[in-house]
Amino acid sequence: MSARSESGSTLVETIVALFLLGLALTGILPAFSTILQTNTRCETRSNAVAAAQQVLDALRIEDPESLPMSGASAPQLLTVGGDEYEVITRFCVDAALCSPTRRQIVVEVQRSGSKVFDVETVFAQLR
Amino acid sequence: MSKRFLPSSAEGFSLIEVLVSMSVMLAITAATLSLAVSSRGIYEADEARTQLNQKLRSALDIIATDLRQAGERLPGDFPAIEIVDGGAGVPDRIVVRRALLETVLPLCVDHIGPGAEIFVATAVTPPPGCTPITDGDGDGFPDNMGDWRAQRLAGGGTLRAYIYDPVTRNGEFLDYSDEDAGAYSIHRGDAIPWAHDYRVVNLSRVYILEERSYALSGTTLQLVIDGTPTIFDVVDSINDMQAVVNLQDGSTQDSFGTADLWAELASIEVSLVGVGQHRDAQLVRELSTAVFPRNVLSQ
Numbered sequence: 001m002s003a004r005s006e007s008g009s010t011l012v013e014t015i016v017a018l019f020l021l022g023l024a025l026t027g028i029l030p031a032f033s034t035i036l037q038t039n040t041r042c043e044t045r046s047n048a049v050a051a052a053q054q055v056l057d058a059l060r061i062e063d064p065e066s067l068p069m070s071g072a073s074a075p076q077l078l079t080v081g082g083d084e085y086e087v088i089t090r091f092c093v094d095a096a097l098c099s100p101t102r103r104q105i106v107v108e109v110q111r112s113g114s115k116v117f118d119v120e121t122v123f124a125q126l127r
Numbered sequence: 128m129s130k131r132f133l134p135s136s137a138e139g140f141s142l143i144e145v146l147v148s149m150s151v152m153l154a155i156t157a158a159t160l161s162l163a164v165s166s167r168g169i170y171e172a173d174e175a176r177t178q179l180n181q182k183l184r185s186a187l188d189i190i191a192t193d194l195r196q197a198g199e200r201l202p203g204d205f206p207a208i209e210i211v212d213g214g215a216g217v218p219d220r221i222v223v224r225r226a227l228l229e230t231v232l233p234l235c236v237d238h239i240g241p242g243a244e245i246f247v248a249t250a251v252t253p254p255p256g257c258t259p260i261t262d263g264d265g266d267g268f269p270d271n272m273g274d275w276r277a278q279r280l281a282g283g284g285t286l287r288a289y290i291y292d293p294v295t296r297n298g299e300f301l302d303y304s305d306e307d308a309g310a311y312s313i314h315r316g317d318a319i320p321w322a323h324d325y326r327v328v329n330l331s332r333v334y335i336l337e338e339r340s341y342a343l344s345g346t347t348l349q350l351v352i353d354g355t356p357t358i359f360d361v362v363d364s365i366n367d368m369q370a371v372v373n374l375q376d377g378s379t380q381d382s383f384g385t386a387d388l389w390a391e392l393a394s395i396e397v398s399l400v401g402v403g404q405h406r407d408a409q410l411v412r413e414l415s416t417a418v419f420p421r422n423v424l425s426q
Contacts (some may be wrong), residue, residue: 009417011144011147011148014148014149014151014152015148017152018151018152020154021155021156021159024162025159025162027161027167028163029162029166032166032170033166033168034168034170034172035170035173036173037175037245039173039174039177042177043177043180046180046184050184050187050416053416054416054417054418055380057417057419058394058416058417058419059392060419060421060424061375061393061419061423061424079182080414080415080416081180081411081412081413081414082413090295
């Protein structure tokens with residue numbers, strides 16, 4: 001009788017143990033992939049920030065008065081960290097921030113068509 | 128064996144049960160373990176990549192910040208930025224300089240040969256570049272020397288100064304350790320022999336500036352401040368550093384020396400190549416950025 005009950009519990013035990021293992025793994029494995037996704041997003045975003053910074057830096061050399069009062073630049077392709085980013089520079093999106101000596105600049109960084117990062121500033125000549 | 132151990136079929140069944148359950152368990156455990164191990168492998172590879180990215184990014188940010196600030200309070204004929212081209216496949220060296228004090232001392236007596244003193248004012252008719260001595264604040268020092276003295280005392284008694292001849296484009300660092308109000312001179316405190324002569328007619332002058340020089344030693348990005356023997360390790364795992372200079376006229380240079388005018392710069396592109404290791408696989412990543420030294424606009 002005792003042998004019977006022991007052997008019977010082996011199957012139940014195994015199933016329960018496997019169930020618990022499965023439960024634990026379904027909890028852990030998605031966490032791994034979430035970390036991977038977060039890391040990738042983080043990298044994309046920091047590359048996008050670098051791309052925006054580079055575009056704004058290049059605009060600094062221009063006299064703000066020579067920059068357009070409206071519209072957007074043609075998308076600029078930049079490769080940062082092996083990935084390609086499209087940078088669109090818009091001028092005077094908020095006309096109130098612009099004057100003949102002042103330009104509002106909005107820089108938007110896209111990766112394969114979707115926006116990753118945008119930043120805006122106002123440039124004026126202080127010389 | 129005997130009927131006492133009945134039901135015998137139940138005993139036989141339990142052995143099969145054990146075998147089946149063990150093999151099922153083994154199969155499932157093997158599958159889940161291999162899944163877990165491969166997940167961990169991917170996670171570790173990702174971690175190595177992220178770490179390498181972070182190293183490259185921070186190294187690039189540190190260099191870019193210095194390049195943006197380069198040339199602060201410095202005139203156009205002073206070599207604020209130097210790119211020493213290493214040649215194909217050899218890392219470059221990037222040197223940036225910025226003045227820490229607005230006051231620049233002119234050289235008023237030719238400095239030729241040894242001698243710890245640099246004469247920066249003169250009581251007799253001042254040569255070109257040397258302003259007549261005025262002591263507006265009455266501290267016993269000509270005003271420009273007084274500024275230097277105040278800066279020196281605030282800096283702990285000794286400052287790194289840089290003497291520069293804009294015609295020969297020779298310059299060197301020295302420890303500025305004292306000044307003499309009567310002789311209108313500042314003193315070189317270190318015992319290092321002079322590398323060059325400096326002439327008044329060339330409008331030689333002395334700056335209190337900060338020089339930061341970035342170069343690779345092996346795979347470590349190192350920083351040398353003010354030419355001192357102290358070397359700071361910035362970031363490791365860097366295999367290559369290349370800089371390209373874009374000028375405002377559209378031309379491009381691989382090197383930028385003391386004879387080049389930094390006021391003509393449009394941007395400096397810095398590229399870093401990092402190498403990491405994940406298990407047996409080598410991880411190579413390149414990161415580059417272009418910066419515009421803002422002080423070009425002050426020229």
